[in-house]
Amino acid sequence: MSSPVEFPYESFIKIDRNSDVSIYMQVSTQLINAIQRGVLPFGTKLPGTRVLSINLKVHRNTIVAVYDELFSQGWVESLPNKGTFVIGKENDKPVNILSFEKKQLVNYPKSTGFAFKTSNILDNPFEHSNCEFVFDDGTPDVRLTQIDHHSRIYSSTLKRKAHKVGHYNNDGSEFFKKNLSHYLNISRGLPISKNNLLITRSTEMSIYIVSEILLSAGDTVLVGELSYFSVNMIFQKSRVNIQTIPIDDDGIDVEEVRKICKKQKIRMLYLTPHHHYPTTVTLSAQRRLELLKLSQEYGFIILEDDYDYDFNYDKSPILPLASADTSGMVIYIGSFGKSLVPGFRTGFIVAPENLMNEMRKYLGIIDRQGDVLMEHVLGEMIAEGEINRYLKKSLKIYKERRDYFTMLLEQQLSEHLDFKKPSGGLAVWMKWKTPVNLMQLSHHCIKDNLFIPKTLLYQNKNLTAMRLGFGNLSMEEMDKSIDILSKNVKIL
Known part of the structure; x- marks a missing residue:
């Protein structure tokens, strides 16, 4: 030795x-x-x-x-x-x-010593940039949030004794669910109790849980011809057959849904009826009723994603399909506190109790503990009317930003773009009158410090369009961003 x-x-x-x-x-x-x-x-x-x-x-x-x-x-x-x-x-x-x-x-090993399955289905589609100006697909401006007030509520919750925070089980704070169910009843016409609610971290988590329970390999799922890419990724991971349905000014084409139902078994229809993603069009009241009838007749599930219900400017929002569902065919998902600081947001699912019982099992595995303190804070914000006060104040600002943003588009890009001023939401859908290479346009804009992610660009042989968000931009930032966009459109 x-x-x-x-x-x-x-x-x-x-x-x-x-x-x-x-x-x-x-x-x-x-x-x-x-x-x-x-x-x-x-x-x-x-x-x-x-x-x-x-x-x-x-x-x-x-x-x-x-x-x-x-x-x-x-x-x-x-x-x-x-x-x-x-x-x-x-x-x-x-x-x-x-x-x-x-x-x-x-050094940690660079690779595993065993083989495993790989897939590009869930590759991260999001891009990041250090550019000074950035377009997104329509997110709120966190700079408008009253962080100090939110922090004070959170701090006071932390100081309370555990029994005063309220009972917590593996599917969320009972206090928050009670207040949220009341809020959804009043604001969205959903006649539910806390037993119809599941609290999640995000819309994507909600859809993942729904997919795990309700979808099997080989099932057919209908989505809009243009649809939210993250949701499509989840469906693809479930190995379902995705079929697309045309979208027009009144939303998803219900007659096309009917034709498909007559030919084959449909398991689920996913839609964003309030403001369709990405085109922002609203599903008409007549088509909503027709879809509910079709769902009952052919037995397919309607997965209703109301991702920006709170953002309406010109008129009262149309109530969700779930509010008129009497047969238990609609699963309603949404987010709460979207206009708040990211850490103060949460997702939720509304469904009949028998399905809710099964969903709780899945949530108990992937997010057993949850965030009881944050949920209690959100519950207090509802109970005290803070959410309504904040939304009323922020909606005024977002309406001003929408009007200013569309005015800039009209002034500088009307000869190139067709668009309608959206009645709600935080983004504008615009089609190009003459086809433009959008990827090339994006690369040119980066040189001038403006970043347009590829997830905002929609281009094929029949369509050249963009979805540009305005909610996260101040008016000064809009001026500079549209100036850069307009400049690079003219030099292409």
């Missing part, structure tokens, strides 16, 4: 004296790492505490603490009058410590 002094411990034990981790723990961890990887094989005699302390330039008491740690974890044994030895199974091919490189100890 080699003498312990032949091992160049200082070559693979590196001490960071500025680290928050104590020196003895740094040394202990690196020695354990060396033992685990066979660098210090079974039976290796470790140097005495004095020798190792000199080699590593640390106090002897530090090495004493290191050996105590190794002993307590079962990596070494102390033999009287002999020294301290590594214990464990002997390697068939001992590692030559003199040829060992430091990177073998500190």
Whole structure:
């Protein structure tokens, strides 16, 4: 056996004296790492505490603490009058410590030692940029939120005793569900109780849970010819057959849905009827009634995504399909607190109780604990009327931004674009009168510090269009962004 002094411990034990981790723990961890990887094989005699302390330039008491740690974890044994030895199974091919490189100890493996399935279905479609100006697909401006007020409510909730926060189970805060069900009853005409609600983290989580329970490989799901890409990704992961339905100014083509139903079995129809994504058109009242009748007749599920119900400017919003559903064919999903700071937002599902019982099982696996404090804060904001006050104030600002944004488009790009001022939502759908290479346009705009993600661009042989959000932009930012866009359109 080699003498312990032949091992160049200082070559693979590196001490960071500025680290928050104590020196003895740094040394202990690196020695354990060396033992685990066979660098210090079974039976290796470790140097005495004095020798190792000199080699590593640390106090002897530090090495004493290191050996105590190794002993307590079962990596070494102390033999009287002999020294301290590594214990464990002997390697068939001992590692030559003199040829060992430091990177073998500190670097995590670059790849797995086993095979696994890969898929490009869930590849992240979102892009990021350091440009000063950025268009999105219609998100609220977090700069408008009253962060101080929200923080005070959260802080006061933290200070309360646990029993005052309210009962919590694995599908959400009872206090929040009670207030949210009342809020949805008043604002959206949904005659529900808290037993019809499931609280989730996002719309995507809601759709994932619904898909896991209700969809099987080979099922047919209908979506708009243009639809929300994240939802389509979830459906594709469920290995269903996705068929697209044309969209016009009145929303999804119900007659086309009827024709498909006569030919084959349909499991689900996904739609965003309030403001269709991405075109922003509203599904007409007549078509809503027809879809409900078709759903009852042919037995397909309607998955209604009301992603921006709260943002209406010119008239009262049309009530959801779920509010008129008497046969239990509609599952309603949405988000609450979308105009608040991201950490104060949540998703929800509305469905009959028998389905809700099954959904709770899935939520109990993927998000068992939830966020009881945040949900209680949101419940208080509903109970105190804070949500209504905030929405009323923010809607005035977003309406002004919509009007200003469409005015800029009319002034600078009307010869190139066709668009309608949306009655709600935070984005404008615009079609190009003459086909333009949108990817090329996006690349040109980046050079002028304006970023237009590819997820906002819709281009094929029959369509050249964009969905541009205005909600997150101030009027000054709109001026500069549209100036850059207009400039680059003219040079293409």
